[in-house]
Amino acid sequence: MESLSIFWLSIILFGLILSSAFFSSTETSMMAINRYRLKVLSRNNKNAKRTEHLLNNLDSLIGTILLGNNLVNIFASSITTILAIKLWGEGSIVLASLTLTFIILVFAETTPKTFAAKNPEKIALPVSIIIESLIKIFKPFVWIIAQLSKIILTTFSIKSETNNNLVSSEELKMVVSDAKPVIASNYQKMLLNIIDLEKVKVEDIMIPRHELISIDINKPDKILKQLQRIQHTRLITYDTSSDNITGVLHMRDIVNLYAKGNFSIDNALALIHKPYFVPEGTSLAHQLAHFQQQKRRLGLIVDEYGEVRGMIVLEDILEEIVGQFTSNQNESIDEITKQKDGSYLVDPRINIRELNNLLRLNLSVTNAKTLNGLILETLQSIPKRDVSLKINNILIEIMQISNQTIKLVKITKLEPVPF
Incomplete structure (x- = not known):
């Protein structure tokens, strides 16, 4: 190096500073890029697909970038020392080091990282080709460094393997909340409600047991009277004891019997649907899936002792997502x-x-x-x-x-x- 002229040393130093800026901007862009947008772009963009692959192997990516960045910075420091000695003598080494630190900080760290943070796709996608090649070249060295890092972390009982790809419900809600410019507020609220379905249990929105209307299938005279004055769409049926539930009777089925002129107590009781029981503590998300699988619209919630606590209806779960099915929430709404x-x-x-x-x-x-x-x-x-x-x-x-x-x-x- 000392045999090179001042001109060539200056050219090499300039190239090393550019290389440092390259590695700094690459690191920032890779970390700042939107993973979800990257997944969408990777369907039709080779660079995006390559970038996604690099991010899936984060240890090799970070190891290569850090190795390259440190190498060029150390070489730049050595070249600066040689230049300072040739130009101004050994007494200028300290001043040259301070000057190089300022130049690297401004032109190889702050400026490129700021630009990369604001425009991650413009940096990450094109440079992915170069980084992929460097990973292959530096692979043995990166592997050794990674193993040494794991040994050190293990010594201090620090786990080095974490799964950052998992998104919690709170993080997902934050993503939806930040999407205001592209999602209408009413749809945004629905998405947030869907995310919260896992936290809400069936007993939180059930119709309590004391509000359910029941009829004894052994008392046909009372059944007819209740059917004539009932205002509910569903009736719980039981045999002798209210704890011995036999099923649910839908009023629409009774109306169909009347329409066809086939109404009788026996025909009405024949339309009773077998009870579908839901364990207490089931989340709304799971129950919604169960309703879909079982082709049902309601279920009776039972506690650990098998006693009926109330009724869960599909419409109530849907209301948790889209809101109340009413025209004006400020007017009288039942209760x-x-x-x-x-x-x-x-x-x-x-x-x-x-x-x-x-x-x-x-x-x-x-x-x-x-x-x-x-x-x-x-x-x-x-x-x-x-x-x-x-x-x-x-x-x-x-x-x-x-x-x-x-x-x-x-x-x-x-x-x-x-x-």
Whole structure:
């Protein structure tokens, strides 16, 4: 090296600085590139497919880039020392080193890395050809370095193998949230609701057992009376005891019998569908798949003792995804009636998740599933009329009580007090 002229040493130094910038920008672009977009591009782009393959073998990729970057930086430092001695003598080595550090920092690190971070595809895809060749050349050295690194990490009980390709539900929700420019807000909300289906259990949105209408198949006279005045679309049927459930009777089947002029109690009972039981604790995501596989639309939720807790209906799961099937959520919706002062009269039997969705509240669903259960859990006793309680910024007033049971409550959303 010392035999080379100042001109050639300068050319070599300039090439080494460019090489350092190449490795720096390559490393940043490879790490910053969008993996999902890369998968899409790899279908029709050879460079994208090559880049995806390189990222699947991250140890070799990083090892090669770091090895190349360190080699050119060390050589650049040596060339700078030789140039400094030839031009200004040995006393200029320190100044030359500081100057080289500044040049590398600006022109081989900060500038190329910033550009690569903002334009990863423009860098990563074209350079993948060069990096693939360098990986083959440096493979023995990279392997040795990787083994030494693993030995060192193992000595300190640090696991070196991690799977970064797995995406958690929270990360996936973040991806959907960041896609606002390309996904309409209503569709974005649906996608977020689908991701949350795994967290929600069937008992969180079930129709409670006490709200289900049941009929005894051994009492035909009462069956006819119930069918004449019932407002529900489905009836639970049982034999003698309400715990001995025999199935579910759909009112649309009864209507079809009337339409054909074939209605009779025997014909109606013959249309009873066998019960389909769902274990308590099943997630909505799994239950939705089960409904699809079993070609069913409803199931009876049972606890660990086999007792029926309630009913889960396909429409309720769909509402968890797309929202309530109502035209205006601010008007009276079965259990909720809006008042002129902005408060709401609410049937406390309402499911807390439904209440949160309708009124945009944030009441806890960890333990209690209904508003009534939440009130009893908070007060730890059966309340009296005109008793009020505050949960977060929600004021709940008990308006009606009958037979030790809460019949009606008033909910008011309080404005946060400024500090």
